[in-house]
Amino acid sequence: MExxxxxxxxxxxxxxxxxxxxxxxxxxxxxxxxxxxxxxNNQPWRFVFVTDNAKLAVVHGSLSKGNEWIQAASAIVAVFTKKEMDCDIKGREYYLFDTGMATAFMMLAATDMGLVFHPIAGYSEEKLKSILNIPEDMTLIVAAAIGKASESINHLLTEKQALSEASRPERLPLTDIFYINEYNPVNE
Ligand SMILES: Cc1cc2nc3c(=O)[nH]c(=O)nc-3n(C[C@H](O)[C@H](O)[C@H](O)COP(=O)(O)O)c2cc1C
Structure with missing residues (x-):
């Protein structure tokens, strides 16, 4: 794909x-x-993939209400990192930023492979870390459901979720998010 x-x-x-x-x-x-x-080049990201069906069922128990649709995922990846694994430049901490970028690379690769890669923040971090044996001092910043897009709408979706299958949730106008030469918001 281009x-x-x-x-x-x-x-x-x-x-x-x-x-x-x-x-x-x-x-x-x-x-x-x-x-x-x-x-x-600190590469602070770490990933645990769950592909085993029995383990996936256990992971489902750590997900928040509204994320029941993940039961149809073929795999789940947990993305985690630790502050000490990356730069702290006078208070600017980069571990979450760098891990997010790596996750975006993974997400686009998944798309290129014809897969859905759906990030979620709706889970109990404590429960999911325990299930996956992720140390307590690491931040499990995101999980993602991996699967194949289905033609039929998942019956577990809320009305709003079902609507967003057909059309992408609206984005802010570009003029609200970028500036040239200086930051000069007019509506704030
Ligand atoms: C950090 C993060 C957390 C998210 N958490 C959830 C979640 O818990 N459940 C869910 O259904 N979608 C979740 N999403 C998906 C967003 O709702 C979705 O990306 C957004 O509505 C834009 O839609 P699009 O990605 O299809 O363009 C999350 C996305 C991100 C990046």
């Missing part, structure tokens, strides 16, 4: 169907993430 197509095709869809996620596919995803830039 870059533009990958960026435009990426959607946080919630109507998923099962697809086989092989180790080779996971390697491709991690390879893309590992090519992401990081402060001093």
């Amino acid at each position: 870059f533009k197509e990958v960026v435009e095709k990426r959607r946080a869809l919630r109507s998923l169907e099962r697809v086989e996620i092989t180790e080779a596919m996971l390697e491709k995803l991690v390879e893309a993430a590992s090519l992401s830039p990081s402060c001093f």
Whole structure:
């Protein structure tokens, strides 16, 4: 896929169907993430993929209300990091920023592979860390459901969630988010 197509095709869809996620596919995803830039090349990101069905069922128990649609995901990846693993430049901490960039690389690679990669913040960090054996002092900043887009709307979706399957949630006008030469917001 062309870059533009990958960026435009990426959607946080919630109507998923099962697809086989092989180790080779996971390697491709991690390879893309590992090519992401990081402060001093610290590479503070770590990932745990869950592909085992029994384990996926346990992970479901750590998800927040509204995320029941994840039951149809074929894999879940937990993304975690630690402040000490990356730069702190006079109070500017980069671990979450760098880990987010790597996750975006992974997300676009997944899209290019024809997969849905849907990030979520709705989970109990404590429970999910315990299930996945992630040390307490690390921040589990995001998880993502990986699967294949389904033609039929998942019956577990709320009305609002179902609506957003068909059309991408609206974005701010570009003029609200960028400035040239200086920051000069007119509406604030
Ligand atoms: C950090 C983060 C957390 C999110 N958490 C959830 C979540 O818990 N549940 C959910 O259904 N979607 C979640 N989303 C998906 C967003 O709702 C979605 O990306 C947004 O509505 C824009 O839609 P689009 O990605 O299809 O363009 C999350 C996205 C991000 C980046």
